[in-house]
Amino acid sequence: MNPKMLFWMPAALRLLMVFVGAAVAWLCFGAVAGLLLCSASLIMLVILQLYYLYRLGGWLDNPRGQKLPDGWGAWTDIFSRLYRLRRDDEKNQAELSEWLARFRQAMHLLPDGVVIMDDVLFLEWCNPAAERHLGLQHGRDKGMRVTNLIRNPDFIDYIILGRYDQPLLLTLRDRKLVIQIIPFENRRQILVTHDATESERIDMMRRDFIANASHELRTPLTVINGFLEIAQEHPNLEPHVRAGHLKMMIEQGQRMQNLIGDMLTLTRLESIDYPMRPERVHIEAMLKNILQEVEVLSAGQHVFSLRIDGPDINGNTEELRSAFNNLVSNAVRYTPVGGQIDLIWQNTQNGPQFVVRDTGIGFSAEHMSRLTERFYRVDKSRSRETRGTGLGLAIVKHVLLRHGGTLGVESSQNKGSVFTARLPASIVASETTDLLT
Ligand code: ATP
Ligand code: MG
Numbered sequence: 001m002n003p004k005m006l007f008w009m010p011a012a013l014r015l016l017m018v019f020v021g022a023a024v025a026w027l028c029f030g031a032v033a034g035l036l037l038c039s040a041s042l043i044m045l046v047i048l049q050l051y052y053l054y055r056l057g058g059w060l061d062n063p064r065g066q067k068l069p070d071g072w073g074a075w076t077d078i079f080s081r082l083y084r085l086r087r088d089d090e091k092n093q094a095e096l097s098e099w100l101a102r103f104r105q106a107m108h109l110l111p112d113g114v115v116i117m118d119d120v121l122f123l124e125w126c127n128p129a130a131e132r133h134l135g136l137q138h139g140r141d142k143g144m145r146v147t148n149l150i151r152n153p154d155f156i157d158y159i160i161l162g163r164y165d166q167p168l169l170l171t172l173r174d175r176k177l178v179i180q181i182i183p184f185e186n187r188r189q190i191l192v193t194h195d196a197t198e199s200e201r202i203d204m205m206r207r208d209f210i211a212n213a214s215h216e217l218r219t220p221l222t223v224i225n226g227f228l229e230i231a232q233e234h235p236n237l238e239p240h241v242r243a244g245h246l247k248m249m250i251e252q253g254q255r256m257q258n259l260i261g262d263m264l265t266l267t268r269l270e271s272i273d274y275p276m277r278p279e280r281v282h283i284e285a286m287l288k289n290i291l292q293e294v295e296v297l298s299a300g301q302h303v304f305s306l307r308i309d310g311p312d313i314n315g316n317t318e319e320l321r322s323a324f325n326n327l328v329s330n331a332v333r334y335t336p337v338g339g340q341i342d343l344i345w346q347n348t349q350n351g352p353q354f355v356v357r358d359t360g361i362g363f364s365a366e367h368m369s370r371l372t373e374r375f376y377r378v379d380k381s382r383s384r385e386t387r388g389t390g391l392g393l394a395i396v397k398h399v400l401l402r403h404g405g406t407l408g409v410e411s412s413q414n415k416g417s418v419f420t421a422r423l424p425a426s427i428v429a430s431e432t433t434d435l436l437t
Contacts, residue, residue, distance in 0.1 A: 007074055014073060018042065048072060056082075113193035121146045121159065121189070133177055133193040146191070155179070169196070176200045205373060212375035216259055216389060220252035255389075262391040265322070266374065269398035276402060278314040280429050283345055286321055287354075291343065294328045301337040310347040312429040315403050323399040326392040327356040327419045333388065334417070335360030351405075351425035359416040368409055372397040396421065403427060 018041040026034025052075045059066050063086055071079040107114060113130030117123055123146055126138050134150055141149050147156055150172075158168045158179070167180040178194040227245040231237070237245075268274050291306050298304070331341045335358040344355040363371075363378045370376045375390040397407055404424040411417035 006077075011074060014045070018045070111195070113191075115146065115191040115193075117146055117189050117191060119187045119189070123149065124188075129195075130191070130193055133172070133175065133195060135173060209374055212390075213259075213263065216375065217256060220256045223252045224249050259389050259391070262389055262395065265395055266391060266398065269319070269395065269402060276316055279317060281313050281315050281317045281320055283310065283312050284308050286317065287324070287343060287345060290321065290325050290328055293325065294332050297329055298332045298341075302332060302335060303338075303340045304343070305340070306343045308345045310345045310352040311431075313352060313423060313427045314429045315423075315427060316399075319399045319402065323396040323421065324354055324356075326396050327354070327421065330392060330419070331356050331358035331360065331417070334358070334362075339416075347428070349425075351423050352428060353423060354421040356419045357416065358418075362411040362413045362415050362417050364413050368411070371409060372407065 018038060021041065022034045022038035024034075025037040052069070052071060055069055056078075059068055059082075068079045068083055070076060107127040110127060110129055113127060113133040115123060115126040115130045115134070115136070123136070123138075123141050123144055125142075126134075126136050131137060136149055147159055152170060152172060154168065154170055155172075159181075164181045164183065167178050170177045170179050174197075175195055176197045178196050180192050182190045182192065184190060227249050230245065231242070287306060287308060291304060295304065328341070328343060335341060339359040341359075342355070342357040344357070346353060346355070367376075367378050371378075372393045374394045376393075377388060377390040393407070400407055400421055400423070404427065406422050408420035408422060409417070410420075
């Protein structure tokens, strides 16, 4: 049956029943009784409608707090439909809140910043990454103009020019940010920020590496070429002058060879395919050997002490020897005559470590984080004098990394430095097993 009929049929039937009842009363008890019954029934019906209308009005004022009655007649159907509507609405609302909670959580975890602004750049909402990148605070800055909050001339120019198809690279609070504005919904705009500090740093390191490597190779080549030209132009040079030139050419050739050797070592250490092949590292023999070598380098100008308090380990002897050797030869090269150099091999709760302590020139804190970068040298002129390439600590870092270790550095200018090669406890070799045998 169609809905119209469903409504009108019972209503008509109810009215018909009232009239039939009134007619019966008229016939049995007279006209007055019939009319009285008819009007009483109609008044009852009207009161019932008014009562349900009143209940409906009250319910509409506060649909959540009140319960709908079961109703009577057509009201039963109306109330049950309203009840279904409310139930569907509650379900939709619950789903919507769940989605909103998920969306909020995703926005909180997003590494990129998102700011929603209206058409005149008033801040409506932003996520925590945007707060970090741009120095905003949602609670405090909501409703304020973004150009008043981010007072950077490049950013303001970007907004004024409105060339939003191109992203903007901005340096803000020591971070490199890629910023893009995307208009949406006609009256709103999204500002997206991406932190490119790390990728920019890697890019810069790559550029620096190429520039430095070319520069480092060019310097000895220029010296060698210079002497070769002299030899060509002056074939009859005094033998002792020629010998001096040859000595310098050999030194520069050696320097180039060391440099290329170090670069190849680094590339090899960095390659993930290069296997470790651990063996028992006889620490005492290795450190005594290193000490002998650096005593030659020091030529009696420094006082050394060696203390071995730790166990042997499983690792790559050659790699560790070159790393430890670098730390010790750095101590020699960067400690003036008469300085003290202490070498300590010890076991700690976290694992064994090799400590190299010197009373040398040290360096200030700003160099600390860059020290293990390739070619990085604190004092370029001095390193040239000491023939350093700046690759040593980069190699140390990689060797330690391959052994699951880290490099700790403490230093203070003109007072000395402490370099600590920390290795994990898992690397300690057992007393009896010798992987070589
Ligand atoms: P290479 O080791 O490749 O021959 P290098 O010694 O100059 O050259 P690294 O060993 O990487 O290079 O050291 C980088 C820089 O760190 C050095 O140039 C020096 O400025 C500083 N440095 C390293 N060790 C010390 C130390 N013990 N005292 C003071 N400065 C140091
Ligand atoms: Mg070195």
